[in-house]
Amino acid sequence: xxxxxxxxxxxxxxxxxxxxxxxxxxxxxxxxxxxxxxxxxxxxxxxxxxxxxxxxxxxxxxxxxxxxxxxxxxxxxxxxxxxxxxxxxxxxxxxxxxxxxxxxxxxxxxxxxxxxxxxxxxxxxxx
Amino acid sequence: xxxxxxxxxxxxxxxxxxxxxxxxxxxxxxxxxxxxxxxxxxxxxxxxxxxxxxxxxxxxxxxxxxxxxxxxxxxxxxxxxxxxxxxxxxxxxxxxxxxxxxxxxxxxxxxxxxxxxxxxxxxxxxxxxxxxxxxxxxxxxxxxxxxxxxxxxxxxxxxxxxxxxxxxxxxxxxxxxxxxxxxxxxxxxxxxxxxxxxxxxxxxxxxxxxxxxxxx
Numbered sequence: 001x002x003x004x005x006x007x008x009x010x011x012x013x014x015x016x017x018x019x020x021x022x023x024x025x026x027x028x029x030x031x032x033x034x035x036x037x038x039x040x041x042x043x044x045x046x047x048x049x050x051x052x053x054x055x056x057x058x059x060x061x062x063x064x065x066x067x068x069x070x071x072x073x074x075x076x077x078x079x080x081x082x083x084x085x086x087x088x089x090x091x092x093x094x095x096x097x098x099x100x101x102x103x104x105x106x107x108x109x110x111x112x113x114x115x116x117x118x119x120x121x122x123x124x125x126x127x
Numbered sequence: 128x129x130x131x132x133x134x135x136x137x138x139x140x141x142x143x144x145x146x147x148x149x150x151x152x153x154x155x156x157x158x159x160x161x162x163x164x165x166x167x168x169x170x171x172x173x174x175x176x177x178x179x180x181x182x183x184x185x186x187x188x189x190x191x192x193x194x195x196x197x198x199x200x201x202x203x204x205x206x207x208x209x210x211x212x213x214x215x216x217x218x219x220x221x222x223x224x225x226x227x228x229x230x231x232x233x234x235x236x237x238x239x240x241x242x243x244x245x246x247x248x249x250x251x252x253x254x255x256x257x258x259x260x261x262x263x264x265x266x267x268x269x270x271x272x273x274x275x276x277x278x279x280x281x282x283x284x285x286x287x288x289x290x291x292x293x294x295x296x297x298x299x300x301x302x303x304x305x306x307x308x309x310x311x312x313x314x315x316x317x318x319x320x321x322x323x324x325x326x327x328x329x330x331x332x333x334x335x336x337x338x339x340x341x342x343x
Contacts, residue, residue, distance in 0.1 A: 033211060033212060033213070033214075033215045033216050034211055034215045036219065042215055042218070042219050042222075042258065043222075043257050043258040043259045044257040044259075045215070045254070045257040045258055046215060083257075084209070086211055
């Protein structure tokens with residue numbers, strides 16, 4: 001019995017790790033140029049991804065931002081960022097879910113797993 | 128045997144000393160030999176490639192020319208403000224160069240925008256400010272299409288061109304080009320690679336020492 005529980009836990013943790021590792025690769029390819037290897041952004045040109053408060057408060061918007069970009073002004077840590085973030089409409093739902101898992105568990109963030117199914121729901125409702 | 132080992136060690140030490148000595152940076156680019164006659168003897172001089180005179184508008188809409196770079200060493204690159212591929216990486220690295228040599232009157236930085244249509248001085252100013260750059264030690268310049276693309280190809284030997292097949296319509300290399308006070312090319316570094324930019328900063332120190340020695 002103990003062995004079965006053990007293996008079940010491992011499966012969840014394997015899914016999370018798979019998302020995280022794939023997300024890291026996708027981040028490096030699609031996000032890192034602007035947001036940086038350390039997620040600190042660049043000046044006020046590109047916002048940081050290190051602020052847990054913003055990421056938690058806007059978690060449900062992240063998928064749409066990654067796919068469609070963002071041009072409205074945002075405020076992170078009392079600093080205003082105004083610019084055009086380009087969208088990535090070649091990324092599949094699963095790719096976006098993996099990027100969110102990577103970002104929200106790196107750079108000082110620790111939000112755990114986020115599944116593709118949730119991301120798909122949010123993407124269907126993008127404004 | 129012991130003696131041999133000692134000699135070997137000694138050579139190693141000498142070797143490492145010579146590596147650290149202040150060798151001069153090479154002069155890069157095209158060159159041509161010119162013969163002239165001195166006291167009846169023929170001597171050959173080498174004429175090195177130099178940066179041609181230029182004039183551009185900077186982020187403060189002020190005219191910037193090659194004269195503003197007289198007596199200074201500088202680093203030149205090509206970019207555009209809406210570029211989201213290599214430019215952010217280049218300027219994240221260039222920002223380190225800027226911070227290291229900030230307020231050094233012998234050093235300038237020169238970033239040419241290749242987005243002639245959109246990167247007007249006002250837009251360059253916004254970009255510079257957001258990057259955290261003040262004053263004019265780091266010049267962000269706007270020029271005519273011909274002047275920018277010609278100086279890239281012919282003087283700095285950096286490939287930059289408009290390409291309708293590219294998603295952003297503009298293609299360019301990420302070189303940082305080090306230029307000395309004689310407007311000669313002294314180094315080319317991949318601005319997207321942190322280790323090469325570190326080398327650039329070391330070479331700038333080396334070049335500054337060489338220039339200071341020439342002044343005396």
